[in-house]
Amino acid sequence: MATKTINNIQAVREALYEEMQRDERVIVLGEDVGWRGGVFLATQGLVGEFGEERVIDTPLAESSIVGVAIGAALNGLRPVAEIQFADFIYPAVEQIISEASKICYRTYGDWNVPLVVRTPWGGGIHGAFYHSQSVEGMFAHVPGLKVVAPSTPYDIKGLLISSIRDPDPVIFLEHKKTYRLIKGEVPEGEYTLPIGPADVKRQGDHITVIAYGLMMHYSLEAAETVSQEGISVEVIDLKTIVPLDKETVLNSVKKTGKVLVVYEDNKTLGFGAEISAIIAEEAFDYLDGPIMRVTGPDVPAMPYCTPLEDAFMPSPEKIVEALRKLAAY
Amino acid sequence: MATKTINNIQAVREALYEEMQRDERVIVLGEDVGWRGGVFLATQGLVGEFGEERVIDTPLAESSIVGVAIGAALNGLRPVAEIQFADFIYPAVEQIISEASKICYRTYGDWNVPLVVRTPWGGGIHGAFYHSQSVEGMFAHVPGLKVVAPSTPYDIKGLLISSIRDPDPVIFLEHKKTYRLIKGEVPEGEYTLPIGPADVKRQGDHITVIAYGLMMHYSLEAAETVSQEGISVEVIDLKTIVPLDKETVLNSVKKTGKVLVVYEDNKTLGFGAEISAIIAEEAFDYLDGPIMRVTGPDVPAMPYCTPLEDAFMPSPEKIVEALRKLAAY
Amino acid sequence: MASQGRAAVAAKGTKKAPPELTAEKLQEIYYKMSLARLAQERIWLIHRAGKLPYCISGDGQEAAQVGSVYALRVMEDYFFPYYRDIAAVLALGMTVKELMLTQFAKAEDPNSRGRNIATSWSYRRLNIFTHGSPVATQILHAAGAAYAAKMRKEDKVTIVYFGDGAASEGDFHEGLNFAGIHKLPVIFFCENNGYAISVPLKKQSAIENIGDKGPSYGMPGVVIDGLDVLKVYEATKAAADRARKGEGPTLIEAKVPRFHAHSSDDDDTTYRDPKELEEMKKKDPVTQFRAYLEKKGLWDTTREEEMMKAIDREVEEAIDYAEKAPFLPVEELYSWVYYSER
Amino acid sequence: MASQGRAAVAAKGTKKAPPELTAEKLQEIYYKMSLARLAQERIWLIHRAGKLPYCISGDGQEAAQVGSVYALRVMEDYFFPYYRDIAAVLALGMTVKELMLTQFAKAEDPNSRGRNIATSWSYRRLNIFTHGSPVATQILHAAGAAYAAKMRKEDKVTIVYFGDGAASEGDFHEGLNFAGIHKLPVIFFCENNGYAISVPLKKQSAIENIGDKGPSYGMPGVVIDGLDVLKVYEATKAAADRARKGEGPTLIEAKVPRFHAHSSDDDDTTYRDPKELEEMKKKDPVTQFRAYLEKKGLWDTTREEEMMKAIDREVEEAIDYAEKAPFLPVEELYSWVYYSER
Numbered sequence A, B: 001m002a003t004k005t006i007n008n009i010q011a012v013r014e015a016l017y018e019e020m021q022r023d024e025r026v027i028v029l030g031e032d033v034g035w036r037g038g039v040f041l042a043t044q045g046l047v048g049e050f051g052e053e054r055v056i057d058t059p060l061a062e063s064s065i066v067g068v069a070i071g072a073a074l075n076g077l078r079p080v081a082e083i084q085f086a087d088f089i090y091p092a093v094e095q096i097i098s099e100a101s102k103i104c105y106r107t108y109g110d111w112n113v114p115l116v117v118r119t120p121w122g123g124g125i126h127g128a129f130y131h132s133q134s135v136e137g138m139f140a141h142v143p144g145l146k147v148v149a150p151s152t153p154y155d156i157k158g159l160l161i162s163s164i165r166d167p168d169p170v171i172f173l174e175h176k177k178t179y180r181l182i183k184g185e186v187p188e189g190e191y192t193l194p195i196g197p198a199d200v201k202r203q204g205d206h207i208t209v210i211a212y213g214l215m216m217h218y219s220l221e222a223a224e225t226v227s228q229e230g231i232s233v234e235v236i237d238l239k240t241i242v243p244l245d246k247e248t249v250l251n252s253v254k255k256t257g258k259v260l261v262v263y264e265d266n267k268t269l270g271f272g273a274e275i276s277a278i279i280a281e282e283a284f285d286y287l288d289g290p291i292m293r294v295t296g297p298d299v300p301a302m303p304y305c306t307p308l309e310d311a312f313m314p315s316p317e318k319i320v321e322a323l324r325k326l327a328a329y
Numbered sequence C, D: 001m002a003s004q005g006r007a008a009v010a011a012k013g014t015k016k017a018p019p020e021l022t023a024e025k026l027q028e029i030y031y032k033m034s035l036a037r038l039a040q041e042r043i044w045l046i047h048r049a050g051k052l053p054y055c056i057s058g059d060g061q062e063a064a065q066v067g068s069v070y071a072l073r074v075m076e077d078y079f080f081p082y083y084r085d086i087a088a089v090l091a092l093g094m095t096v097k098e099l100m101l102t103q104f105a106k107a108e109d110p111n112s113r114g115r116n117i118a119t120s121w122s123y124r125r126l127n128i129f130t131h132g133s134p135v136a137t138q139i140l141h142a143a144g145a146a147y148a149a150k151m152r153k154e155d156k157v158t159i160v161y162f163g164d165g166a167a168s169e170g171d172f173h174e175g176l177n178f179a180g181i182h183k184l185p186v187i188f189f190c191e192n193n194g195y196a197i198s199v200p201l202k203k204q205s206a207i208e209n210i211g212d213k214g215p216s217y218g219m220p221g222v223v224i225d226g227l228d229v230l231k232v233y234e235a236t237k238a239a240a241d242r243a244r245k246g247e248g249p250t251l252i253e254a255k256v257p258r259f260h261a262h263s264s265d266d267d268d269t270t271y272r273d274p275k276e277l278e279e280m281k282k283k284d285p286v287t288q289f290r291a292y293l294e295k296k297g298l299w300d301t302t303r304e305e306e307m308m309k310a311i312d313r314e315v316e317e318a319i320d321y322a323e324k325a326p327f328l329p330v331e332e333l334y335s336w337v338y339y340s341e342r
């Protein structure tokens, strides 16, 4: 099949464009998603093509962005809501957690909410306190939601299209540092990828690394580095956080016996804590060492000034260091 | 010292009353906290004693309850905000997570937020979807907050007073099923308990159980049951969730080698996931079996009808079952 | 009655019924109000008898609820009732049996199959949208549903109900703001019973009329006597006409009494004078409407007795059925976390 | 100028300055406006030179910011400026050097020691309360601070600044509602520059004036020309007097232009006509006030040149200092998660 090379932001844009073209029930709403095309240009060109009725510049009010989208979804539309930065999703948390996630369950499936909430997350871009946050942990904890966090153009495009077609609310997380950094091939024609399955992005025998987002790329870098020292690392890209592909994770752990979980969110109760807990409960007998974590620190936010931001972010170097420790265990 | 027997709701009320009497900067605000005395009567009598200026029946708007309290705290007061049910805290999440938790860090300690957010949580009382939830996981994940969840009158009173005197924002969780169910002794005079330290509420050698809230009481029941089978269980009552008393937890695990974490919240990323992850990372060499969890199920909410509510709630029986499995491992 | 800009309290006194409200329709309205009233009283009784863990009712608010529903197109327009709207959902076609199945949380409950607390409405066939417990969230859903209707160029109106306390929430502001900007075909119907649990209106709002908040959002605010079912009908009809003509949303505030404590978990003697309630009960919307019908020669004691007997039987049978009906089986704890085609 | 109930746009034309604004005060105001303007222009330049990762400015909004600050008691009243309020914080006493330390995120920055993004104000000594990035949250903090002031019976006013977009958030509604109910001594000061990033006001609100939303909360809404520093002064003074007298809060809307893109991350050519900006710039608040002073015989070209030379030097030195100043050491990543006595 013919392919082309695009970056992550183009992948988002193509998915939105193609789904809007295919299905007139799809609408896009959020702050500055219209003529501005979104602050990262994820929605660039959409309003020109599909008009202001389907591409809505909303008031600056996140609860209404999600709440209106829920109502529209209940009444037959397929809204894709954008929260400008994940850090500003909190005013919408009641609508997401109290409403979107519970509607199918509380009505025994009489109503469902085919809603996608897209939002850029993650740090390392001089965004400071409120343009750097990770929010997958908060939403992964809420049954009824699906949480997707792919990090390559191929995965993003295929999973965003699936998310739009999904009958349930999907929190779709796009690591903003990867938007232009990460390029890759995608097929020319339409394709989708299933929500759920993880990818083994690199095969290895000694240690399993579990990551997603920017950290997945850093983990691949680190794996490459330590491979020269004879340490063979398997890197699992979760892609979908909920529902979690436990099988792929546990199978890899059973093979390698050692685990490193990497995430950018602060350590305490970041999503990787659940991965550790699952492994400690379900694959204990296969473990040859402690389940280690490389994470953001437990401080309230990512600082702005460069030295402190660098100190906050997990890096390929920090991952390498942990891998060496684990290998030596 | 002279003591008296009270129940959990009385413990809350006494702490509030005494602190309001001691320190005129202490105010109480929330829905129905005035003449109604709160829907659980936690604030009964306060408005009569201290007046409407210090006991504020707020509008039905949780973001304003917390946001106004933050502003008052910044300007010298010591607000105790009540969120009527933990399930309705979501509209206030932006104020708690984006503001209260980050103000000290973002101003390098120039400003701090001496705020307590009290809220009844937990299920098993026919409260259904929106009067049964556990929220400690959501807030334990946020650095800068303290999260306290005691479950006996002695611990509640002492820790609530400390929380009010604390210079940082404290999420103070009161398990509503224990309000009248749990009685115990408290000293007659003033006392406080430090935020942080966990309690070993029962000593044992074979298995460590870590719990808090209603589940702590259920765990004690279960420990008693299995003791007759020769299984010796140590029960740790965390009391404070953040900052976590890792030392007490790890010391116990190092002694017993087996761990059961019990929580009522849904399993995925409930606070116990972090406990498992810490143990798997820091006490791996001492483990003699998988780190098991007895938790609420990963469904969107606690159902109303009795059979489903019962099926949702972890119970002493379910804990006993897990203890037997672990003991046999 | 609707006033652009500043809202105005409607003049007192019962008006002539509009022509489309035939004698039969008027009697039907009265029947629904009476049915709701009796059902609610009975619910309190069975709660007190220890058969229900919890109950909540909207007695005193029947005229507001039934009058507004009758001004709209049942099973066509989009309805977002809130937990106090027992009379509204009965007017929309939920049966008393279904209402009682909800109270008892039984598997046949059409709202949630007993999974959610009583009066958390949802009835897809009747265009009753899903309602949880969090106050005011449904206001945004209604704006979204109206947006979808407008996009599809449907001749359909959305109505959303909420209390006076709900107007304090951010979601009220954001919902009305969104609807005003997009001139959506939606009616915001506030049942102002003067209290949010124990908190009186003067602690919820610096101004007396919630309706007066309409102009901030570029929409008329209409303040009406919620005891008068015909006035409610008329104001709702006017708002619906406006919506259908593409002129945008309306905020209606119906002043109503709350005849019971907030819910069975409440004790209203701690915050309101029993005399206040006594006074209110003298202006009962159901008896008021009965008097109107009698004056028009459309009702009499014989009819009343017959109707009440029938209602009584219906309610008793419903309770009986619901009490004996089965719960969802335990395995259903895990069903419908996610959606799948039936 | 303040209109109870419905708000009114103030009449055009520069008014006579009130007596307390002596010649020196007026010149000082002009100095602060000019200082802010030049500092902001220079910030854009150093950003373009690649020395700053990000910048944002409030040029065009100087009259609104400085005029309102001068109507209040610096270091006594309580101030909640938002990210665009560079002129306001300079008027409040932050030095240009401190402003530049913030821009460069250096350890000596009094706002956050370089930990938070530039213009996230906090300066305890100046009664400048802490501001993050989330829009509108500070409105509630201001209500709370005013509540504390009222409780302590202080003769102190709280003022909170925010943009037009912020008025769409639920927190705006909840904050004004709370303040209205308790008649708090607080001024809600909206700098309406017509855009929330790219979204024009007509997509934020169905009505033209944010000020007209005041009456919903039982407070006057005052709509003023934000280009005219004396009008801003007067309206803010009136609101402060009202507050000090215990008459409650006021909502002020100052109509202002935004002379740059939203921030350095924005490209405003995608959503606004460059001609619109050109037209706006013809009505520059700084040059307008200079013309006023010259007409009053309080200013001339010599003074202007001298002042600009001094400002230029001050700004250059500040930039130079800030650029060379050290960052916080890396260990500080972990400090001040919780509070402890210094």
Ligand SMILES: Cc1ncc(C[n+]2csc(CCOP(=O)(O)OP(=O)(O)O)c2C)c(N)n1
Pocket (backbone or CB within 6 Å): B031, B060, B062, B084, B088, B091, C084, C133, C134, C135, C162, C163, C164, C165, C166, C167, C191, C193, C195, C196, C197, C262
């Ligand atoms: C967000 C939220 N906060 C608090 C509650 C608890 N609560 C339930 S009903 C109610 C009062 C509602 O008052 P109002 O809106 O006037 O409606 P009414 O019950 O009087 O009809 C409160 C505080 C809730 N359900 N949701």
Ligand SMILES: Cc1ncc(C[n+]2csc(CCOP(=O)(O)OP(=O)(O)O)c2C)c(N)n1
Pocket (backbone or CB within 6 Å): A031, A060, A062, A084, A088, A091, D084, D133, D134, D135, D162, D163, D164, D165, D166, D167, D191, D193, D195, D196, D197, D262
């Ligand atoms: C809650 C929240 N949502 C979104 C943003 C991103 N954002 C920053 S400024 C801004 C526009 C603000 O517009 P307005 O209130 O008019 O102020 P202005 O910048 O025009 O002065 C937006 C959307 C934010 N900071 N906070």
Ligand SMILES: [Mg+2]
Pocket (backbone or CB within 6 Å): C163, C164, C165, C191, C192, C193, C194, C195, C196, C197
């Ligand atoms: Mg009410």
Ligand SMILES: [Mg+2]
Pocket (backbone or CB within 6 Å): D163, D164, D165, D191, D192, D193, D194, D195, D196, D197
């Ligand atoms: Mg603006």
